[in-house]
Amino acid sequence: MSATRLLILGAIIERGSAHGYQVRKDLESWQVDLWGNIGQGSVYHALRRLADDGLIDRTDSGHGTVGPARVEYTVTSAGRAEFVTLLERALSSDGRDIAETMAGIGFITTLTRDRAVELLRLRIETFRARRARVAREYENHPDEDWGHHVEAIQFWAHSADSAIAWTEGLIARLESGAYVMANDEAPSDPVT
Numbered sequence: 001m002s003a004t005r006l007l008i009l010g011a012i013i014e015r016g017s018a019h020g021y022q023v024r025k026d027l028e029s030w031q032v033d034l035w036g037n038i039g040q041g042s043v044y045h046a047l048r049r050l051a052d053d054g055l056i057d058r059t060d061s062g063h064g065t066v067g068p069a070r071v072e073y074t075v076t077s078a079g080r081a082e083f084v085t086l087l088e089r090a091l092s093s094d095g096r097d098i099a100e101t102m103a104g105i106g107f108i109t110t111l112t113r114d115r116a117v118e119l120l121r122l123r124i125e126t127f128r129a130r131r132a133r134v135a136r137e138y139e140n141h142p143d144e145d146w147g148h149h150v151e152a153i154q155f156w157a158h159s160a161d162s163a164i165a166w167t168e169g170l171i172a173r174l175e176s177g178a179y180v181m182a183n184d185e186a187p188s189d190p191v192t
Contacts, residue, residue, distance in 0.1 A: 002086055002089070002090075002097070002100055003036055003038075003090075003097060003099035003100040003102075003103045004036070004038055004042060004043075004046045005046065005050065005055075005082065005086055006083065006086040006087060006090060006100065006103045006104065006107070007027060007030075007032060007036065007038065007103045007106075008023055008027075008043065008046050008047065008050060009050070009055065009056070009075055009079055009080075009082060009083040009086070010083060010087075010103070010106070010107045010110070011023045011026045011027060012056060012073050012074065012075050012079075013075050013080065013083060013110075014026075016074070017059075017072050017073060017074045018072065018073055019061070019070040019071055019072050019073065020043065020044055020047050020070075020071065020073070021070070023043055023047065023073070024040060024043045024044075027043060030106060032099075032103075035098070035099060035102055036099040036102065036103065037099060038099075047073060050073075050079065051073070054076060054078050054079075055075065055076055055078055055079035055082050056073045056074065056075050056076060056079050057073065057074050057075075057076055058071050058072070058073060059071065059072045059073075059074070060072075083107075086100075086103075086104075087104055087107050087108075087110065087111070088111075088115075088119055089104075090103055090104025090105075091104040091105070091108065091111075091116065091119040091120060091123060092119040092120075092122035092123050092126065093123065093126060094123065094126040094127045094130045094160075094163075095123075095127070095163055108179075108181075109179050109180060109181050109182065110182055111181065111182055112181055112182050112183040113174055113175075113181040113182075113183060113184065114183075116174055116181065117171055117174055117175060120167050120170060120171050120174075121171065123167050124164055124167050124168065124171075127160050127163055127164050127167070128160075128164065130160065131156075131157055131160040131161070131164075134153060134156055134157065134160070135153060135156075135157045138150060138153045138154075
């Protein structure tokens with residue numbers, strides 16, 4: 001649920017306020033149904049849950065001339081704190097939940113460049129520590145009969161190595177100025 005919470009809070013924060021249909025359409029445009037296992041029903045369920053948890057406020061926008069009344073959602077200060085917590089955890093974790101990692105990447109530009117790099121460095125440390133624990137027995141006892149189970153360990157170690165390499169690349173791109181981050185100045189308009 002943390003990926004869903006992060007995505008929905010982030011979608012509302014980006015808009016300032018949003019109704020459920022807007023949130024659902026934003027998530028669809030980000031293709032989260034392909035990588036995040038979030039369907040239409042789970043969006044509305046999560047909105048109700050976030051409201052019940054005090055992370056978003058609901059406001060009835062009244063009946064318009066066309067269509068039903070819509071409920072507008074805004075993120076509370078507790079919801080903003082939860083968004084930051086979820087975002088920072090997603091970027092610094094060892095990627096056990098790929099949807100959470102992908103959601104974090106989607107909102108990385110809401111952080112300062114320095115904070116994003118700091119979290120990604122923590123991610124590398126976390127991956128390396130977990131990789132060492134997972135592969136240690138195999139690497140320390142290569143002559144044991146591991147049978148086909150060694151393939152699972154090798155797969156995971158290779159996946160961890162790839163994740164570390166990708167994260168190092170993202171850090172390099174961020175440090176070279178890629179993407180407009182929260183503390184970056186907006187590009188100035190050219191003088192004509």
